[in-house]
Amino acid sequence: MTLLAVHLALTAAYAGFQWTVRALVYPQFGQVPPEVFPAYERRHQQRVSRVVGPLFAGQGLSTLWLLADRPGGTPLLPVLAGAACLAVVLAATALGAVPLHRRLGEGWDGAAHRRLLRVDTVRAVAATAGTAAALWALLG
Template sequence: MTLLVVHLALTAAYAGFQWTVRFLVYPQFAQVPAEAFAGYERSHQRLVSRVVGPLFAGQGVTTLLLLAVRPAEVPLPPVLAGAACLAVVLGVTAFLAVPLHRRLDGGWDLAAHRRLLRVDGLRVAAATAGTAAAAWALLLA
């Protein structure tokens, strides 16, 4: 039961983080003066990694534990759903968001920013669904 509670806490923390980034942090990128944007973006990447890194690591560990040593009272479907959601978040981050941030490293790019907002919507949806899957697993256990 403790593993499920920790997993739910991590998924909820990440989902809250992702909602904040999508609807507060990223929209404000457009307010940064173009001549200062490259430095701002590099600083954003460095600072945000201090929050997202531990959340990704924690979710990765709890997800792997739930898959590898799932307690008998924990049903498999919500664990698989949560693992799929985490895979989507990590995939979208690695293959879509990170390259867009690298593009923004060179300076303000309106097209890259718009695409980042759309891509981040995928992460919000997957993170929220991952939290729902974690709550589902806890409720059924």
């Protein structure tokens, strides 16, 4: 039960973080003057890594633990669903968000920003679904 509660807390924390980034942080990128945007973007990447890194690590560890050794009575389906949601988040981050942040680090690009918003919506929705799966596993 403790592992399931910790996993739920980690997934919920990440989902809240991701929705904050999607709804508040990324939309404000367009308000940064283009001449200072590259420096702003680099600072953003450094600072956000300090928050998202531990959340990714914690979710990764708790997900692997649940896959390897589910607590008795915990249904498999929500654990698999949560793992799939985390895989979507990590893939969207690695294949979408990271390259787009690199591009934006070179200078403001409105098209790259719009793509980042779309990628980030995928991450936020997948993170929310992962939280729902974690709750399902806990209540299972």
